Structures are given as structure tokens and as C-alpha cells.
Amino acid sequence: MGLFxxxxxxxxxxGCVYALVALGFVVILSTTGIWHFAHAAVYSAAAYWVYFATVERGMPLVLAALLSLPFAACLGLLIDVVAYRPLRRRNAAPTTVMIVSxxxxxxLENGIAILFGTDNKSLGTVFVAHGYSVGPVVITTWSIITLVATAVLFVTLILFQQRTEMGAAMRAVGNNADMARVVGINVGRIYLVAFALGSALVAPAAVLVSIHSGxxxxxxxxxxxxxxxxxxxGGVGSIPGVLLGGLLIGVAGGVGVWQIPSQxxxxxxxxILFLFIIFRPTGFFGGKVKSAAV
Amino acid sequence: MTTFILEVAVLINIYIILGVSFNLLVGYAGLFSVAHAAFYGIGAYTTALLMAKLGVNFFLALALAVVVTALLSIPLAIPSLRVSGDYLVIASFGFQLIMSSVFNNLAITGGAAGLPGIPKPVVFGYRVAGSLPIVALSLGMALLCLGAAWRVTTSPFGRVLRAIRDDEVAAQSAGKNVQAFKVITFAISAAMAAVAGGLYGVYVGFISPPSFAVMESFFIFVLVIVGGTGTLRGSVIGAVVLIALPEALRFVRMPEEVAFPLRQILYAVLVILFMIFRPQGLLGEQAPREEQGS
Incomplete structure (x- = not known):
């Protein structure tokens, strides 16, 4: 039981780490309708920025971690402007945009490989590995930081989407970009906000994972x-759904190790993904599905 | 030098098979997938295991691999009946990663270390070793697959596929069993990829999981996009250009840890440029005629 x-x-x-990575992805997806796979490279790039700043340039970890937010945001903006905007102008099919992403x-990943090499690198920080016993369970400082960061970011983002004017504008663009334009929303600007915000949101996960496992x-x-x-x-476009989906996959994988070898x-x-796509493509919180006819 | 050219020729033949078979799926049936390398790998492993462990003759092993791979394409064909576009790409991503995990972790495949000692094929008592006979064998196989693909696309079957690609609902209302057509196309496409895999195994004599990983799927995708979707000649030219080009660059002396990512970057840039400026590829049809009519 203790092991379980x-x-x-x-x-x-x-699961919280998955949910954090998915959070930025879903902000971009639900606003712009783009399956932004290059998000993976923004994640790697943010982690390499922290490595470069702390290990190679001796910057304090906290400062490098904070600067990783604007770094990721700028990279996301750059991708939208250079790669996706020309495609939007040509009315490219959603699948085309996905291939480009x-x-x-x-x-980007191979660019990183040329600059830094393909080998695994460690940030060499171990202070977060300290464990506390809670009943039969040991929780490390790192786990606590991850849990707190996930809770704070999800609550903030849900409030942002529901309570602010910008959040409302983003939801409007996600629902119907043409209609949003009609009521005077600058759609191009909202896209940029979505990419900046979504990309910045991947940085905390990147920093946490790189500290933990290089x-x-x-x-x-x-x-x-x-x-x-x-x-x-979790259901495409739903932010609570993302958290639930991340936790489900994390727990299934974690508990699965009990019976099934970890590899x-x-x-x-x-x-799990496969079964959901076959039997319930709209997920738990089946909601609006923007670009594909399911 | 001659040997080098012959070896490149074998690779080109293998990639012609991969490109043409993938084009059947993407270009003719409009089913986007990033799992072609998984089928390539299933074919390679099945052929190699049958030959190395059970001493089965090359052609019999290849035939069995074709059957096995076609059957294993059904799990990926099922989501294609339920979802389309972006969701199918994601399902295929999942399929590809599950298969990569199988190649890496199953005891019989030799895991990450790979599977060495694949014997050379014996054709009518003649052992196909050395460069020239392998070129002949692979060329024969490539022509066979090209012929089969040509048969498929010019037959009424191919016409229905294009109808499904352009307007699935219309094809269905014309009384076509869209589901059956998709499953059969997946099976044909996967079966041809298995032929390429079997050839690759006996040609190199050794196979390992990275040869059939997600980046390989991406490469096959690039090849078809550069040549042009929906044109078999395009895939032949795509294979020649994309295999010969980096091989030619090999004469520029460069360490492999830089050359490999540089090649990947080259492919990525090609995809982005083609998608923005020439989405129909080198030899693609301008736009499906059917679209203008409707």
C-alpha cells in the first residue's frame, strides 16, 4: 500500500508537469486553432537558455529562470511571425500549418543540437532533491514546487480567461475570428498575445524538468x-480539462509501473490517447473543436 | 566511388518505395499520418527476424512481413474512420511512438542495441551479396511497387480515393464504402513500406530502432511533399533529390555530429518553404480540378 x-x-x-506543458499549448490552440508542435522546441530552447545562463555564464538560477519567461515568449512570437503568418495570409489548410509546425x-531542435551537442547535460543543482516524509510517502522540495507552480498558474490562467477583457477577446477570436474582427477586435494582435503568453507558460515546466532530469x-x-x-x-480547449487529462495520464503511467516495467x-x-481518439475524441470536457471536423 | 554510387542507388530505390507508398495515403486518399516509419520498421523487423532466427527464405519472409504489416495497419486505420485531419496526425504520432517503444523494449528485437547478423537473400540458389546484385534486387522491387501503385491510382479504386480526399460526404452519398476504402489504402501503403523495410534489413545486415523512429517518418513526409502529393513521379524525384543531395554534401568534410542535424535543418527549411511558396510540390497538380467544378 505504501508503494502504491x-x-x-x-x-x-x-501529471502536473504534463499539464503545465499542455497549458501553454492549449492557450495557443484554443485561440488560434494551430496545433503548435514547435511548442516542444520552445520548451527545449527555454531549458537550454537556463543551462547556458547558469552553467556556462554563472547567472543565479532564479534570475535565469525568470528570464526564461520573456525568452520563451519572444521565441513563440518569432515562430508565429516567420512561419505561421505567411500561411494564414495564403489561407493554408490546418493540416498544412501543422506540418509546418x-x-x-x-x-529548432537541430539548431540546439549544433550549438550545444546532442548529449544529455545536467544543470548540477541538487538542492531540490531534499525529501520530506508525509505518512508513508516521501515528497521532495522539487515536487512541492511543481505542485504549487501548477496550482498557481492554472488558477491565474482560468481567472485571466474568465475575468479580464483580454481573456474574453482571446475566447472570442477562438470561437470565431471573423466575428471577433467585426466587433472591433484586432485579431492579429490577439494571435501575438496568445503566442507570447502560451510560449511563456512553457518555461516553468522546462525549468523544473531540466533541474530534475537534465x-x-x-x-x-x-x-x-x-x-x-x-x-x-481532457477535451480540446478546456483548461480544467487539461489539468485533469495531465493528471490522469501521469497517474496511469505512475501506477502502471507497479505492474508493468517502467520502459x-x-x-x-x-x-490512452489512442483509445480516447477512437471512442471519445472530444475528451472529458468535450467542447468546441475548432479546426478539425471530428 | 562506383561502390558508393551503387550504395546510394539502393537507398534511392528503398526510398522510392517508401515515398510512393506514403503518397498513396497522403496524396491520393488525403489521410495525413506520421507513422510510415513504424510500418517500415515492422516490415524490417519481421523480415529480419524470420530470416535470422528461423532461416526462412528472403521472399517468403518478405511476403509474411507484408501480411503482418498490413494487418498491423488496421489499428491506425480505425481512428481514420472516426476522425480526420489534425486528430489523425496526432493518433499516428501516438502509433509511431508506441511502435518505437516496442522496437526498443521487446526482447526479441534486440532492443536499443539493434538486431545484427541479417543474412543476405538467396534468389534461386544465387546469394545476392555485393553492390550490383542488391541494386538489381532493390530496383526490381521498386519497379514492382511503382507498377502496383500506378495500377491502384489509375484504376476506378484510385478515382474513388481521390473523390474521398476531395469530398468525403459526396463520395459516401454516391454509394462508396468510404470506410473500406480507407482501411484497404492503409493496408496497401503499409504493405509496400514493409517491402522497403525488408530490403533495408538485408541490404545493411543490421537494423536498430532509430532507423524507424519519428524523424524517419518526418523524412518520408518531406520527400513526398517536395516531390508533390498526388503524383507518383513526384515521389520518385523527391526520393532521388533528397537522398542524393545530402550524399553529395558528404564530400564537404564535416563531423557527423554537425552533419546530421544540418541535414535535418535542410529538410525542415525545405518543408517550410514548399508549404508557403509551392504547396503542390515540384510536380504536383495545380489544384484538384474537382474543386473548381463544385
């Missing part, structure tokens, strides 16, 4: 695909 509780707790924490991801250029893709699975399981963890996550 430990695995369950670890699963919840990993995969290409942008490949471009960095490599391809660290983004598998995490992002798991996060996309969380988005679909199959990824396969479990994608098996």
Missing part, C-alpha cells in the same frame, strides 16, 4: 506529445 501511495503521488507530480520544431535537444517532443494526449483526453510508461500514455 508513493507511485500515485509521483504520478500526480509528473513540425518542421519548425525539427529546425536536458537534451529532443527533450521536448515526447513530453509535448504526452501533453497533447492530455489536451485531447512501457510512454506506450501506456499513448495507448
Amino acid at each position: 501511495l508513493q507511485l500515485f503521488t509521483d504520478g500526480v507530480v509528473i 513540425i518542421a519548425v520544431m525539427t529546425f 536536458i537534451s535537444p529532443t527533450m521536448g517532443l515526447e513530453v509535448l506529445l504526452t501533453a497533447v494526449a492530455a489536451v485531447i483526453v 512501457w510508461q510512454q506506450a501506456i500514455a499513448f495507448a
Whole structure:
């Protein structure tokens, strides 16, 4: 039982990481309708920025982590302006945009590989590994930071979407961009806000994961695909759904380790995704689905 | 030098098979997937295991691999009946990663270390070793697949596929069993990828999971997009250009850890430029004629 509780707790924490990565992705998806796979590369790039600043330039970790937010935001904006905007101007099909986003991801990940090499690198910070016993379960400082960060960011974002004018404008553009333009919303600007905000939101997850398990250029893709699975399981466009989807996949993978060897963890996550796509493509909180006819 | 050219020729033949078979799926049936390398891998592993462990003859092993791969394409064909566009791409991503995980973790595949010692094929008592015979064998296979693909696309079957691609509802209301057509196309496409996989195994004599990973799927995608979707000649040219180009660059001396990411970047840039400026590819049809009529 103690082992089960430990695995369950670890699963919840990993699920929070998936949910954090998915949060920025879903802000972009629900506003612009773009399946922004290059998000994976923004995630890797933010982690490499922290590595570069702290290990190679001796910057304090907290400062580097804070600066990773504007860094990720700028990279996201750049991707929208350089790659997606020309496609929008040509009225490209959603699948075309998706292919381009995969290409942008490949471009950035390999750019990182040329600059820093393909090997795994460690940030060399161990202070977060201190564990506290709570009953039969051990929780590390790192896990607590992750849980708190997830709670704060999700609550803030839900409030932002529901209570602010900008949040309302983003939801309006997501629902119907043409109608939003008619009522005087600057759609191009909202897209930029979505990319800046969504990309900045990936930085906390990138920093947390790189502290915990080091960095490599391809660290983004598998995490992002798991996060996309969380988005679909939770229901495309729903922010509480993302959290629920992330936790479900995290816990299923974590508890699965109890019976199934851990190298199959990824396969479990994608098996869940597969079943959802076949039987319930709208997820738990089945809501608006923008770009694809399900 | 001659050997080098012959070796490149074998690779080109293998990628012609992969490109043409993938084009059937993307270009003719309009089913976007990033899991073609998974089928390529299933074919390669099945052929190699049958030959190396059970001593089965090459052609029999290849035939069995074709059947196995076609059957394993059904799990991916099922989501294509329920969802389309972006969701199918994501389902195929999941399928690809599950298969990669299987190649990496199943005991019989040799795991991450790969599967060495694949014997050379024996054709009518003649052992196909050395460069020239392998070129002949792969060329024969490539022509066979091209012929089959040409048959498929010019037959009434191919006409229905294009109808499904352009307007699924119209095809259905014309009394076509859209579901059956999709499943069969997936099976044909996967079966041809298995042929390419079997060839690759006996050609190199060794296979390992990275050869059939998600980046390989992306490469096959690039090849078809550059050549042009919906044109078989385009995929042949795409294979020649994209295999020969980096091989030619090999003469520029560069360490492999830079050359590999640089190649990936080249492919990514090609995709982005083609998608923005020439979405129909080098030899693509301008726009489907059917669209102007409706």
C-alpha cells in the first residue's frame, strides 16, 4: 500500500508537469486553432537558455529562470511571425500549418543540437532533491514546487480567461475570428498575445524538468506529445480539462509501473490517447473543436 | 566511388518505395499520418527476424512481413474512420511512438542495441551479396511497387480515393464504402513500406530502432511533399533529390555530429518553404480540378 501511495503521488507530480506543458499549448490552440508542435522546441530552447545562463555564464538560477519567461515568449512570437503568418495570409489548410509546425520544431531542435551537442547535460543543482516524509510517502522540495507552480498558474490562467477583457477577446477570436474582427477586435494582435503568453507558460515546466532530469535537444517532443494526449483526453480547449487529462495520464503511467516495467510508461500514455481518439475524441470536457471536423 | 554510387542507388530505390507508398495515403486518399516509419520498421523487423532466427527464405519472409504489416495497419486505420485531419496526425504520432517503444523494449528485437547478423537473400540458389546484385534486387522491387501503385491510382479504386480526399460526404452519398476504402489504402501503403523495410534489413545486415523512429517518418513526409502529393513521379524525384543531395554534401568534410542535424535543418527549411511558396510540390497538380467544378 505504501508503494502504491508513493507511485500515485509521483504520478500526480509528473501529471502536473504534463499539464503545465499542455497549458501553454492549449492557450495557443484554443485561440488560434494551430496545433503548435514547435511548442516542444520552445520548451527545449527555454531549458537550454537556463543551462547556458547558469552553467556556462554563472547567472543565479532564479534570475535565469525568470528570464526564461520573456525568452520563451519572444521565441513563440518569432515562430508565429516567420512561419505561421505567411500561411494564414495564403489561407493554408490546418493540416498544412501543422506540418509546418513540425518542421519548425525539427529546425529548432537541430539548431540546439549544433550549438550545444546532442548529449544529455545536467544543470548540477541538487538542492531540490531534499525529501520530506508525509505518512508513508516521501515528497521532495522539487515536487512541492511543481505542485504549487501548477496550482498557481492554472488558477491565474482560468481567472485571466474568465475575468479580464483580454481573456474574453482571446475566447472570442477562438470561437470565431471573423466575428471577433467585426466587433472591433484586432485579431492579429490577439494571435501575438496568445503566442507570447502560451510560449511563456512553457518555461516553468522546462525549468523544473531540466533541474530534475537534465536536458537534451529532443527533450521536448515526447513530453509535448504526452501533453497533447492530455489536451485531447481532457477535451480540446478546456483548461480544467487539461489539468485533469495531465493528471490522469501521469497517474496511469505512475501506477502502471507497479505492474508493468517502467520502459512501457510512454506506450501506456499513448495507448490512452489512442483509445480516447477512437471512442471519445472530444475528451472529458468535450467542447468546441475548432479546426478539425471530428 | 562506383561502390558508393551503387550504395546510394539502393537507398534511392528503398526510398522510392517508401515515398510512393506514403503518397498513396497522403496524396491520393488525403489521410495525413506520421507513422510510415513504424510500418517500415515492422516490415524490417519481421523480415529480419524470420530470416535470422528461423532461416526462412528472403521472399517468403518478405511476403509474411507484408501480411503482418498490413494487418498491423488496421489499428491506425480505425481512428481514420472516426476522425480526420489534425486528430489523425496526432493518433499516428501516438502509433509511431508506441511502435518505437516496442522496437526498443521487446526482447526479441534486440532492443536499443539493434538486431545484427541479417543474412543476405538467396534468389534461386544465387546469394545476392555485393553492390550490383542488391541494386538489381532493390530496383526490381521498386519497379514492382511503382507498377502496383500506378495500377491502384489509375484504376476506378484510385478515382474513388481521390473523390474521398476531395469530398468525403459526396463520395459516401454516391454509394462508396468510404470506410473500406480507407482501411484497404492503409493496408496497401503499409504493405509496400514493409517491402522497403525488408530490403533495408538485408541490404545493411543490421537494423536498430532509430532507423524507424519519428524523424524517419518526418523524412518520408518531406520527400513526398517536395516531390508533390498526388503524383507518383513526384515521389520518385523527391526520393532521388533528397537522398542524393545530402550524399553529395558528404564530400564537404564535416563531423557527423554537425552533419546530421544540418541535414535535418535542410529538410525542415525545405518543408517550410514548399508549404508557403509551392504547396503542390515540384510536380504536383495545380489544384484538384474537382474543386473548381463544385
